[in-house]
Amino acid sequence: MRNGMHTDRERCLRAVRSKDARFDGWFYTAVLTTGIYCRPSCPVVPPKPENMTFLPSAAACQQAGFRACKRCRPDTSPGSPEWNQRADLVARAMRLIADGVVDRDGVPGLAARLGYSARQVERQLLAELGAGPLALARAQRAQTARVLVETTGLPMADVAFAAGFASVRAFNDTVREVFALSPTELRTRAGGGTRVASTGTLHLRLPFRAPLNPDNLFGHLAATAVPGVEEWRAGAYRRTLRLPYGHGVVALTPRPDHIGCRLTLTDPRDLTVAISRCRRMLDLDADPVAVDDQLRTDPLLAPLVDKAPGRRVPRTVDEAEFAVRAVLGQQVSTAAARTHAARLVTAHGDPVDDPEGGLTHLFPTPESLAAVDPDSLAMPRTRRTTFTTLVGRLADGTLHLGVDSDWSETRARLLSLPGFGPWTADVIAMRALGDPDAFLPTDLGVRRAAGELGLPSTPAALTARATAWRPWRAYAVQYLWATDSHPINFLPG
Template sequence: MYTETERCVRAVQSKDARFDGWFFTAVLTTRIYCRPSCPVVPPKPENMTFYPSAAACQQAGFRACKRCRPDTSPGSPEWNQRADLVARAMRLIADGVVDREGVPGLAARLGYSTRQVERQLLAELGAGPLALARAQRAQTARILIETTALPMADIAFAAGFSAIRTFNDTVREVYALAPGELRTRAAKRTAPDTPDTPGSLSLRLPFRAPLNPDNLFGHLAATAVPGVEEWRDGAYRRTLRLPYGHGVVALTPRPDHIACRLTLSDLRDLTVAISRCRRLLDLDADPVAIDDQLRTDPLLAPLVDKAPGRRVPRTVDEAEFAVRAVLGQQVSTAAARTHAARLVTAHGEPVDDTEGGLTHLFPTPGALAALDPGTLAMPRTRRTTFTTLVNQLADGSLRLGVEHDWSETRALLLALPGFGPWTVDVIAMRGLGDPDAFLPTDLGIRRAAQELGLPATPAALTARAAAWRPWRAYAVQYLWATDSHPINFLPV
């Protein structure tokens, strides 16, 4: 979009927050870059230029605006609605792969050469993987500077910088303030949503309005696995398995943001934890574009108008979700939770939770592959499905990370015994993040279709749903909302 100058100028002049994260406005006279909704008086159009990423702005010599704080914008929705090379690379960079494995590791995961990855990212985003990772490190550093009392040396290490000098120079270059000045300014602003406990961080996760929290948090709470997840004091809480350690997160819906409180065993995992929580809650979606498309169907329009801004509840761990999808085959939500809780107690790793009732990390595929299949309280055919899945996840023959192509992964899943279209599409929708995944055979969807006057048979409903593409996963959320199932309501 950043190449459509007239459209970008109109968005900046109207301070339209819907475009925050889609592009960034760089002001030639001040050498500052802003989000489109920046509250200051817009510059003259001839003094504006537009970039597709904060990293591109920084690479061109612009610094971040101190008023609108453009690095706190929601992420571009492009990276979660596409499965091409650039989108998959951006999801991996957000997950910290460049910091942990370097650009060669990024390229290897994507199956391309380093040169190909750099060329495509530069062409679409105006910055290569190192510049994009550097911008992300700067943002992580700012969060730690402003929300903790950690020494600056510890912050530099946690944010991924190799040296204190590099940390100081980057912060000054990006924010035009020294790290100590950032901390002083932050101390004068509003206190966090929730008082911090020792070792915890409180921050705000932005999103594009509107956001309807009912199905999003209702689904997570209703399907929560005891020990791993819980709903407590108005927050969804869960344990996180992270590259350097583990964590506990509490996510609370607010009118204009999600309050996030993180407790991490290793602060180097902060960037990854934030990225996975945003993905879990689908916070980078563009609800206006999605809802406008779904409203074109006169039978869906009343559902959208009644409660706009529904998101797709996703996952923080794709392998975990695939296992849970198999446990949920042809059983009730309560039975699926019971099965999962038994596995967690027997094979999960214990963790301490001083604020609630979380006790374990969800078991790894390796731990589940080592268990005795005879101890699984499920039919023999589902036991085969379960053991085949965890064995392939454990030995690496099946991978479900954010870097993988959705179509190829679907084909691999369909080849597994006991994996039909419903299981594959549930994993595609909530595990892989495919915004167009659809569940025409789902009982709840078929009941909703019949109630609304939509075609009831899977083939006919799929044909009708072609007009909803590429947002059929969001249509699923609106159709499910016609039911009185607990997944559609915030717990009280």
């Protein structure tokens, strides 16, 4: 773990001298003589050590008066892996801020979601990140504004509104302060942008830490895609997105050094949230080196890791949707689960227009599914009860699944529902809630792979062996699954 790495001056200096991109997003280098801040891999010759200080976040750099380097663009670094591998208050707060909660509901709304006072949240974020929730949200708005300024031809007033600024003046002042350029200068420097309507399509590059193996990541999403909501087309995974202000369609294409992202939104205010959810679905802020190094300590897992390093956990853009789909997939084939889900989508999803492909609907909300006649569901009576109980609890708010969920508490709540066993609860914890240590010792594919490798294949013995893989057991599951010939493990042609 590299928590608080910015306080280890010697490690930071070594990372900067070697221009090690693996540490981008872990900490930032602020240069006292120039007043700029950089990512560790900045290609510029490093300054003298006495002229460097290290800070934990872009927001802390900006709050201290440093401007973003125009060469390495530190504000576009992958996010810190800390926020997706921890379950404490700060990590949950950071996931919510990335999901736009502060911009929509303010700091009181953030605190309410976390179950703490605004003062407690502020104090803990300041202690660990050197910036409070407003400064962290402001840094995120600045990055969103930069994307819109540089990649679109939207009028600047529309950019300010879409990025979440309260006024054009606040937008102008923030861009000048963070980037040392006016919005117009930023656009000119980037080549002017392409004139698009407010509902136009944006082309973005989503960074990640290398290595990234796309096979099981995109293979899983493509093989389990629900018709009408998801599809694999022309080398890209495409899906519809239900967002706070409207909806969108995204196409995600694996590239050697980034994920190509083509995003169409009905409301540009959803840009930050859409990017955050896509990054989360593809697990792009993971630290694959730390994960793989830990798993390699098991001599029976090491060959799998060495053969195809950098596996990610395929996750979701909508936690409630995934939970519903997990129930639909209980004890049936992948094809049958897709068929069940597609029927619900056609009958209860919101229609969308997709001129580029075959996407037709948003996945139904829990509220719409709670109104479904149970007798219309083509599934055994016990699973109908599981389904109706789940969507009812999600709809009335007695069960909450989100980026701020406490992993252990939510798992216990799921296990208390009828028809929820350890496999269903843990697959939701792994792929919806994002718990990097969720484990599936009863999964048939995991047990089969374990037996073939010489690992224990009974759930109790395998769980005991897997203690050494912690806190990355969800990634070990991906390596074990990948030994199978199931389509989920292969990038579609």
